[in-house]
Amino acid sequence: MDAANRIERSLASAVGLSRARGCPPGLAQAMHHAVFPGGARVRPRLCLAVADANGGAVPGLAEAAAAAIELLHCASLVHDDLPCFDDAATRRGRPSVHRAFGEPLAVLAGDALIVLAFQALLQGAAAAPARLPVLLDVVCGASGVPFGIAAGQAWECEPEADLSVYEQQKTGSLFAAAAVAGAAACGVPEEVWRPFGAALGEAYQVADDLRDALSEEEELGKPVGRDAALGRPNAVRSFGVDGAVARLQHMAALAAEAVPACPGAASLRALVRQEVKRLMPLRVPRVAA
Amino acid sequence: MDAANRIERSLASAVGLSRARGCPPGLAQAMHHAVFPGGARVRPRLCLAVADANGGAVPGLAEAAAAAIELLHCASLVHDDLPCFDDAATRRGRPSVHRAFGEPLAVLAGDALIVLAFQALLQGAAAAPARLPVLLDVVCGASGVPFGIAAGQAWECEPEADLSVYEQQKTGSLFAAAAVAGAAACGVPEEVWRPFGAALGEAYQVADDLRDALSEEEELGKPVGRDAALGRPNAVRSFGVDGAVARLQHMAALAAEAVPACPGAASLRALVRQEVKRLMPLRVPRVAA
Numbered sequence: 001m002d003a004a005n006r007i008e009r010s011l012a013s014a015v016g017l018s019r020a021r022g023c024p025p026g027l028a029q030a031m032h033h034a035v036f037p038g039g040a041r042v043r044p045r046l047c048l049a050v051a052d053a054n055g056g057a058v059p060g061l062a063e064a065a066a067a068a069i070e071l072l073h074c075a076s077l078v079h080d081d082l083p084c085f086d087d088a089a090t091r092r093g094r095p096s097v098h099r100a101f102g103e104p105l106a107v108l109a110g111d112a113l114i115v116l117a118f119q120a121l122l123q124g125a126a127a128a129p130a131r132l133p134v135l136l137d138v139v140c141g142a143s144g145v146p147f148g149i150a151a152g153q154a155w156e157c158e159p160e161a162d163l164s165v166y167e168q169q170k171t172g173s174l175f176a177a178a179a180v181a182g183a184a185a186c187g188v189p190e191e192v193w194r195p196f197g198a199a200l201g202e203a204y205q206v207a208d209d210l211r212d213a214l215s216e217e218e219e220l221g222k223p224v225g226r227d228a229a230l231g232r233p234n235a236v237r238s239f240g241v242d243g244a245v246a247r248l249q250h251m252a253a254l255a256a257e258a259v260p261a262c263p264g265a266a267s268l269r270a271l272v273r274q275e276v277k278r279l280m281p282l283r284v285p286r287v288a289a
Numbered sequence: 290m291d292a293a294n295r296i297e298r299s300l301a302s303a304v305g306l307s308r309a310r311g312c313p314p315g316l317a318q319a320m321h322h323a324v325f326p327g328g329a330r331v332r333p334r335l336c337l338a339v340a341d342a343n344g345g346a347v348p349g350l351a352e353a354a355a356a357a358i359e360l361l362h363c364a365s366l367v368h369d370d371l372p373c374f375d376d377a378a379t380r381r382g383r384p385s386v387h388r389a390f391g392e393p394l395a396v397l398a399g400d401a402l403i404v405l406a407f408q409a410l411l412q413g414a415a416a417a418p419a420r421l422p423v424l425l426d427v428v429c430g431a432s433g434v435p436f437g438i439a440a441g442q443a444w445e446c447e448p449e450a451d452l453s454v455y456e457q458q459k460t461g462s463l464f465a466a467a468a469v470a471g472a473a474a475c476g477v478p479e480e481v482w483r484p485f486g487a488a489l490g491e492a493y494q495v496a497d498d499l500r501d502a503l504s505e506e507e508e509l510g511k512p513v514g515r516d517a518a519l520g521r522p523n524a525v526r527s528f529g530v531d532g533a534v535a536r537l538q539h540m541a542a543l544a545a546e547a548v549p550a551c552p553g554a555a556s557l558r559a560l561v562r563q564e565v566k567r568l569m570p571l572r573v574p575r576v577a578a
Contacts, residue, residue, distance in 0.1 A: 115433030
């Protein structure tokens with residue numbers, strides 16, 4: 001089964017918990033809306049790519065870790081879209097969760113998706129409980145305090161924030177965790193994978209900033225120019241378009257260099273090059289790699 | 290060390306994670322405000338009482354489970370108080386988190402407290418990783434879908450809800466989990482403790498409804514009469530004051546009967562009787578037990 005199918009299947013299995021008789025149907029629908037249809041699923045793909053490059057994962061465990069990370073990402077999007085943050089009417093080309101289901105169910109869907117990430121992990125680790133503590137640690141660290149996505153998002157509430165710390169926590173933490181969790185699912189030393197994941201995360205963040213600044217709303221599926229409107233840190237505002245494009249390529253090169261020795265290192269580096277091509281916004285003149 | 294100290298110490302250790310350099314200070318303050326000073330800490334006290342009645346807990350593990358459950362409770366209060374739910378200005382006699390720190394930090398503090406519950410559990414289980422999966426399962430089940438507190442709260446968004454299902458999920462689930470987790474921390478069969486925790490939880494819910502209907506705001510530390518104002522299910526509205534008092538005593542008697550055989554069963558039953566006395570609102574004429 002290819003990576004995309006493994007990810008969708010693992011996510012569907014997790015979200016399916018909400019379809020049990022006795023679970024409020026509105027909450028179940030809001031959670032489903034938040035997760036399906038997905039975006040590019042870059043974080044879970046990264047997790048599976050690292051697991052596949054290492055080999056030896058217990059069946060289902062890497063997929064569960066990938067799902068956990070994507071569920072935390074979806075939860076953060078639901079809460080980020082709320083009126084008190086971005087007040088985003090659309091996400092992935094459809095109404096945001098609070099626009100479709102109301103603010104109370106959006107808050108609760110986000111909460112339940114956070115918990116669901118741990119439920120997915122627990123279920124995936126049933127056949128390999130010895131790998132649960134490290135995976136739990138990796139996933140917690142990426143989502144909570146002191147340095148996870150909740151912390152990153154909270155920098156937007158501070159009078160001053162360091163752009164690099166903000167991005168490392170808000171975006172980088174989950175990418176780094178995806179790579180680390182992919183290795184942890186295989187039982188190989190996992191922390192050596194953090195720099196690779198973090199560099200890729202920074203590349204994605206710069207790509208996202210470029211798309212936010214340059215793309216059409218229709219193409220992006222969410223409102224554009226939001227960072228500027230909200231006065232948020234953004235690589236294009238900091239470095240200009242050319243500077244941001246150069247930074248994206250630099251971070252991708254760093255990521256490729258940071259791939260630790262493993263059976264699938266070469267194909268992982270090829271995957272990075274392929275992703276960078278995909279990430280470059282259509283309206284930016286391509287700079288030679 | 291007495292139970293209260295063990296609970297506060299375990300909570301302080303968990304919340305202390307947010308004081309690491311590099312964590313946004315506003316988020317750390319909002320999380321601290323949500324957890325300290327606490328209310329009656331009934332759920333973690335229940336967890337420790339069950340653990341102490343069984344004996345044999347790995348040092349720190351029952352305390353970590355107790356803290357995890359209290360952190361999930363605090364998280365749910367922070368989100369329940371938000372303008373889109375209860376819009377509560379006060380909690381425990383002080384401004385609610387969103388009134389003190391703004392809505393964005395209240396959403397994020399709730400999110401980070403959910404994750405912190407799992408971090409506390411992970412830390413507590415370091416010396417007994419074999420007990421982590423069952424504890425994680427218990428805690429997840431009490432907080433997410435299909436039947437945890439997020440599900441219970443989501444019934445408020447449905448056009449129709451079964452009062453008993455609503456209360457079992459919104460309140461009962463965390464009480465049941467507290468009892469079950471206390472046993473799981475000791476490595477004894479844990480699910481036999483669920484009816485005891487669930488019955489106690491229902492008693493607390495009825496007591497809370499009575500206090501909401503009868504108490505003065507000053508005494509309660511939060512706005513009174515909210516259930517009626519919000520059109521929410523409430524035992525006093527369903528059964529009248531006398532009926533609710535009788536129900537509280539019935540549930541407490543059921544809880545006492547449901548204590549499974551264990552070394553400390555007698556003292557646990559005495560504790561239940563003592564709690565019921567404490568829970569009876571001051572303005573209700575005492576009905577003979």
